Amino acid sequence: MDKEKKPYLSAKGVTKSFGFGRQKTVAVDNINLDLYEGEVISIVGESGSGKTTLSKVLLGLINQTSGDVYFQGVKRDISSQARKREYWKNIQAIFQDPFSSYNIFNKIDSVLLDCINMRGGVYFPREKKTEMMIEACSFVNLKFEELTNKYPFELSGGQMQRLMIARIFLLQPKILLADEPTSMIDACSRATILDELMHLRKEVGMTIIFITHDIGLAYYVSDNVYIMEKGRFVESGAADDVILRPKEPYTQRLINDVPKIYEEWDLSTV
Amino acid sequence: MKHILQQVFRSGKFVTGFSIFMAIILIVVFYPMIITDAPLSIIGQGTFFPPGIYVSVYDSLSSTTYILNLDDATTKRITNKLNDEDRVSIKEWLVAAGIPESEIDTTDTQKLLDQWFTNYDSQKNVPGMTNAKRNYYVRLNTALKSLLSPEAAAVMQVNPLNNELEQIGTINQTDYVNVGEVANIRILPLGTDNFGRDVLTELVSATRVSLQIGFVAGIIATLIGLTLGLLAGYIGGFVDDIITFITNLFIVIPPFVLLILISFSIGQEQRGAFTIAVVIGFTSWVWTARAVRSQVISLRNRDHVNLSKLSGHSIVHIILNDILPYILSYVIMAFILQISSGILAEAGLSILGLGPRTTDVPTLGLMMNWAMIYQAHILGNWWAYMPVLVTIALITFSMNLMNTGMDQIFNPALRD
């Protein structure tokens, strides 16, 4: 990566703690991170290491206890509803658990319509909106006709998560935070979803923060890797350096936990 | 939504509760269409007429008489006239006269009378008997004899021409009138109350007013509780602190005490049924607010709310679309509970004499209050208060049953 360039998104000393006194948990502890345009970084750590918390802070969904987040070189200001909206046009997310990502009382069409509206398509004619939704669905190999007027609980987890990718396709954000998008999905859908995600990246030219507990996956998808342990980054650098020549025992342990079968995977589209 | 309703109506408990409640509503709606009397109109001169069919004596006289010769008519007449006290007195006499106690059966009227007439002697001196008691026995004897005599009763009327009493007819013991032919009869299924008002008509009207009080109180309490709970839970921070402070204030002062104080300070004249409902509503939102708040807190960090935020929705949109539907079933259950507790609160207040003013409409609580003040429970006038108690119990029972039914559907872990 070209280190001369200004980082697109960066975190400086970001800390997030929950609770007070003896119950205090420091979920994210003094994190520094630079994300450059067009790159894919991975944040790898075991369960409970604070990956989701960090991603929510970066998204502006929860406030950090201390530290700052810089966006496009300036300190991020999301103090008002309008500014938040503006920020979220640039940064979007796919959450860990597709089953809890949907409002079960809304038909899934509304999820996609919200995206069109957010991209300034409120007054588009109905046909155009439908056309856009069809296109987004077919991008992730879903048939819009089969999904329209259905409720989220009528879909499989894989379909839900692919619909989340379709959502990103419509929103075309600059940065995508993918928080273990495949961890709740069966192994078969997993590869397809990763495929589609990377395809989307090529298509839209997004910068991606890929969060995973699976260091093998991180190796294949990312340029830079950050290893997270108990809220801290213990090791970071280019994927090849970190994963092929790990310095920290924690990283070594994460690598050893990866089942060998991943190495035979064909992710040629990545 | 539709299939949730279907599920709810498949729950036996809910359906039972709902049916009872609907039956009450239907009665309350249709009864006044059939019996159009004003519920508080005083029809009886005197207090606590027992339930029954009231036949106009005057109209009976002018109705066609039919002669029926029935064997047991006399016995029945005497059975009816002879009250329990008289029977015990007769027994006392007979025992004093030397009849073994085991041979006396106060429930067998015919045998008792036979024993009486063979043994009674007005001259006989029973030791320890007061003069008053002796006179009582003489009176009792005469009354029984006249009942047994086959003489007819004469019907007399004052002749307006000469101001003299003239006999215009006789009534024999075998004379009957057909109730259907008597011009005026009034059925009082639950008798009259202390003011001489038809208890059933009053009860139906009271049920309607009490339900209205419950609904108004429930709507107010639920709206306040829901709004405060949503705001405190979703916005959090300073707003939450203030709302939680107010809520805690209301929790340390028991709502019923507050209710009594407010009700008392409003004054009897200002306390209409609606005012009371509003006061009840304003003092009973606390638990709804607390429960909604804690539910919202657990919801506001859910991913579907986060996604809605990321989709650029406003706070209002998120509260209405992403939070409210998730707690709606709970809110409905709380609402039903508020209605039934509102009805109970009104009853409690009225029993203490702090309910709605007593002049315009009856309520279930007021009926209890009247019955208590006029000592219906001591006098044994059960019809003045039992039906009210049963109505209150049925309403709260049906509503709680509906709630339990819904609870088992919305929180399946409780299902047995």
Ligand SMILES: Nc1ncnc2c1ncn2[C@@H]1O[C@H](COP(=O)(O)OP(=O)(O)OP(=O)(O)O)[C@@H](O)[C@H]1O
């Ligand atoms: N809202 C919260 N309140 C209190 N503690 C929290 C909260 N959210 C997260 N935590 C704590 O912060 C720590 C990090 O949680 P986080 O969800 O970020 O982990 P994670 O790395 O995403 O784990 P996983 O791989 O299981 O998703 C955990 O110890 C968790 O208990």
Ligand SMILES: [Mg+2]
């Ligand atoms: Mg997580």
